[in-house]
Amino acid sequence: MAEFTKVLVANRGEIALRVLKTAKAMGYETVAVYSEADADAPHVAFADEAVCIGPAQVNQSYLVIEKIIEACKKTGAQAVHPGYGFLSENTDFCAACQAADITFIGPDPKAIELMGNKRLAKIEMIKAGVPCIPGYEGADQDEKTLLSHANEIGYPIMVKAAAGGGGRGMRLVHAEKDFLEQLKTAKSEALNAFGSDEIILEKAVISPRHIEIQVFADRHGNCIYLGERDCSVQRRHQKVVEEAPSPFVNPELRQKMGEAAVNAALACEYVGAGTVEFLTDDAGNFYFLEMNTRLQVEHPVTELVTDVDLVAWQLTIAAGGLLPKTQEEVTIEGHAMEVRLYAEDPALGFMPQTGEVLRWQYAQGDGLRMDAGIKEGQTITPFYDPMLAKVIAYGDNRDQARRRLMASLKKIELLGVRTNRGFLFNILQHEVFATGGATTAFIESSFNNDKSLTPHPLTSWQQALAAWLFYLNAAQKNSDALERGFWRNSNPAPTWFDLVCVTDKHKVAVNVVNSQEKTFLLQVDEDEITVTLQAFSENTLRYSEQGVAKTVSFAFYKNGVYLNTHEGCVFIEDMTHAPAISADSAGSGLIKASMDGGIIDVLVEDGQSVKKGQTLVVLEAMKMEHSMKADSDGVIKSILVSKGDQVKGRQLLVEIESENVAPEVESA
Incomplete structure (x- = not known):
């Protein structure tokens, strides 16, 4: 019987916190691991002890087996829970834990290795009498062999990476003429993602349930099932x-x-x-x-x-x-x-x-x-x-x-x-x-x-609400009491706001109808909305409209405000007093990062001619690749990043000198 009193969770985020809670409730001491980027994460604070295992990049922290084992030794953790993702289905990690006399909370390496390969797993399932989709799971991976079996199975057919999951290395092929091209793409994707380009073929089950x-x-020797989950x-x-x-x-x-x-x-x-x-x-x-x-x-x-x-x-x-x-x-x-x-x-x-x-x-x-x-x-x-x-x-x-x-x-x-x-x-x-x-x-x-x-513009009410929040915030800052900030002995002229959401511009007026009753009239184009203020705090606005009391949450950030909407939050900037800015407008030639991430490829050179829509730089963030494209025809003026660089959102990556810019004419 494996005895342990301290459990290390080799993961992060919600699953780390979830496992730690149960381990603590069962009386185990707990250890968290974290990267430098996760130093203030909730799972780190919740655990009894925590060990930093490296930089933010997963291949330097959460995926480094030696660092996890060392964290166990340093803290005296006798067991490891891998959560899901990262090293949870890594045979080498499981074996390394066993070699270090650390209990791996999961199956043995043999089971992980077998089920981690779709080809070998399917062969074993067929032997065990488990119903399997007709297909080909043979060791011969020659293109002609695979094409022959695909034709024999019949289309549509699924091409799948044997070592993968999550949709990578997977292609649906509807006809023989498309098979070899799709096979090549699937193999390449599988090799890059999983280090193996081994493929299996299966008859496509169209519109199935995923149970x-x-x-x-x-x-x-005991094994049971606990019902099903529908993940269709x-x-x-x-x-x-x-x-x-x-x-x-x-x-x-x-x-x-x-x-x-x-x-x-x-x-x-x-x-x-x-x-x-x-x-x-x-x-x-x-x-x-x-x-x-x-x-x-x-x-x-x-x-x-x-x-x-x-x-x-x-x-x-x-x-x-x-x-x-x-x-x-x-x-x-x-x-x-x-x-x-x-x-x-x-x-x-x-x-x-x-x-x-x-x-x-x-x-x-x-x-x-x-x-x-x-x-x-x-x-x-x-x-x-x-x-x-x-x-x-x-x-x-x-x-x-x-x-x-x-x-x-x-x-x-x-x-x-x-x-x-x-x-x-x-x-x-x-x-x-x-x-x-x-x-x-x-x-x-x-x-x-x-x-x-699909993107859609702000509603009239969202525009009006943002302007009203900016007005109330200014009134509160300018007076020791909110009401005195907008109180008037006569109805003043409206206060106009110039708002920007992404690239859309809006003009909104805030009118004080009755300062004692805290009634306002908000104007957006032809729309007029009458509201009565009930309460205004740091993150919450309570008001009534047509006799119905409502509450909305918000958060001011720099010169803008985040509004809580059905779609999630939207960010609206107050540009009323900002100078006119055109440098970052559509077609400006200033190509900026869409978000924080790592540069994995730079596809152009200084002086190169490019067309609008052409990919200039490839950015990797949150396990996905994002193409930064030219916003106009022109010539590359400067490249400000290199492959391997880490960049911040909105950081300037490439400058394009537009071909549409008229040449300067010297004065006589």
Whole structure:
């Protein structure tokens, strides 16, 4: 039996904090690790001890096995919980822990290695009698061999990286003429992402459900399943909404899939928490997809419907204990849903966002759970995955859980960083999802025209509200009492504000209608809005409009204000007294970084002619590549960065001298 009293969590963010809480509750001493960029992160402050393991870049900190092992030795931690991501499914890390006599809270290296390779895993699943999608998983990776098998399987067909996941190295091929080109792209992507270009082929299951089974096994030969999770709502093979139980799965199908998942776990001598993922068609046929040899991001929905703490089970089993329940004792009650709150802007192609968390508040109450790893004052950097929190709700039935989750999203106040909140809310209220009909094709087929996916200008009310906030803030600064700041013995002329949101400009007037009653008239173009002030504090404005009391949260930042809106926060600048600026306008030739990140390629040289829309620099941030493009035709005047540089958002990267600029004429 493995004995340990101190647990180190080799991760960051919400999952590190979530694991630390359970470990502490069970009486274990806890250790956090952190990079220099995460020094003020909540998980660092929560742990009993914390060790800095290097710079912000993951390949110099969270992915360095030797630094994690050294942190264990330095603090006396006898066990490591890897969370998910980073080193959680790394065979070498697991083996290194065992070699150092440190308990790895997860499966053995053999199981991780087997299930980490889709080709080998599928071969083993076929041997174990687990239903698999027809395809090719052979060792011969010659292009002609793969093409021959693809033609034999029939199109459409999925080309998949054997060593990967998360949609990388994966291509859907509809016809033979496209196969070799798509194969080449998939192999290249797989080699860059996973260090292996090994490929498997599978018959494409069109518009399936993505159903996964939570399994748990101990070292005494016991293995059970704890129901299923429906993860069908996905964007580019990345899960967006997860729920338990699935609205599609009936008790009979649940048992069949559960037993198949247990067989899969037993086939690889699995220990601990694992997830076996399946694709199901409309007829209820299901096929093995992959096995994740770790705790899943979406594990809270299983915890809520089974009344189980999966991390507590992991710790118990890692210490050599028995499974706390038998299969017969596992029950599923109620319904749970989870969405992933990301620092990204759906209206800008889901571009990751960075910034300082100026305000972070959320609803608490019956059926609500928030797994987050952020706090006010913290800076969201470009170095890590953009997930900020998991918003989770539980109810007696699916519709109650969905309503609670929607209400929870609406009450989130996250200012300083753009998020996908509106995108998530709109999915939950969509008729197809609400009625339980969403498949993996849902976003592409039923949701691709949602308003959250395209930029749209500020509403008249948002413009008016921003101007009013600037007015009230100035009034408060100019007087010891807010009311005296705008009190007048007669109605004065309106105060005009010039506002800018991104590149859109707005002109808004604030009129004091009755200073004693605190009534204002806000004018935006032809729209007039009458409001009455009730309370104005550091981050909250309470007012009434047409007899209805309302509250909005905000945060002033530099010369602007962040407003809490349905889509997330928007930043509006007060440019009323600013000098006219044209240098950074469209077509200015000043190419700036879209966000904090690292320069991974510079594709032009000084003096080179370029066309509008041509990629000049490639920026990597939050695991994604972003192309910085020319905003006009012209000639490269100067390049201010090099490959490998770290840059800040809005930092000048390249200057273009426009070909449209008229030459200077010497005076006579």
